[in-house]
Amino acid sequence: MARQTSENWFGCPFRFGANVLGDGWSLLILRDLIFREARHYGDFVAAGEGISTNILADRLQRLEAEGVISKQQDPDRAVRVIYRLTEKGRGLVPILMAIIDWSEQWDDRTEVPAAFIKAYREDRSGFVASVVDGLELAEAKPGEGA
Amino acid sequence: MARQTSENWFGCPFRFGANVLGDGWSLLILRDLIFREARHYGDFVAAGEGISTNILADRLQRLEAEGVISKQQDPDRAVRVIYRLTEKGRGLVPILMAIIDWSEQWDDRTEVPAAFIKAYREDRSGFVASVVDGLELAEAKPGEGA
């Protein structure tokens, strides 16, 4: 879909979110960041969804430009990059949760929920807390980003 | 993104939802169906987002195949088609709401929220009720759809 610019901006806040979430690869990357604690470039490649490296690089860049994730050097190994949720990105968690709730209700192909989803279901608030607290969130206040 | 098939199915319920929502045009169509009570093909074209007719046709077909919307003839005028949310599609409302909440918090370009969003904010539950009750929902039970 055409990206959101000043020219096609109609003052609809929903469109603002749709611009970030209306992409399958971005959603999968966010899932891995939030529920699977993916941190490195290779983690996303290894996630098994078959994302191409050029697409991955593009989406990571896009998500960073949108201010929902941030990059930094791994303090342990300089060659590694760590991707993290920003505060703005953390705000997306309820949306992903809502997607999971809906999917679980309507998906008739998955009999056994993925392990990370199961963990979330068994103790929703506890799981969320652990996921979110486990992250040292990057800076980002309302008004930042694209 | 590659569409979800039996071959690339990894048993992740989140991916199930991402497959439906990971598309900007589909999200906009759902917004218009849910919050703007769009019913006809032309309503979506006129929504001002500049969707091409082939894309619109494709997405309407896709959403129908996924079981979130249904088509039927307009009883008043046979040449018209009415698009409606199914029960499964109605289940998406909380997700769209979550997107709106997030967008309103982080969008710094829209000072004045769109009118339909404002209505929703002023009386969230009442608004939802009116929107949803205003629709005669089409049939669709868990286990249906793609």
Next chain:
DNA sequence: CTGGATCCCAATAGATACTG
């Protein structure tokens, strides 16, 4: 070795014009 960039080319998305 990790995080990309680049290239090739196949497949998909999309704009515009046109039709039953």
Next chain:
DNA sequence: CAGTATCTATTGGGATCCAG
């Protein structure tokens, strides 16, 4: 009104290359 047809632009897969 609700779409097709056609043509072009962009995305994406897969391999390879490269810099730190």
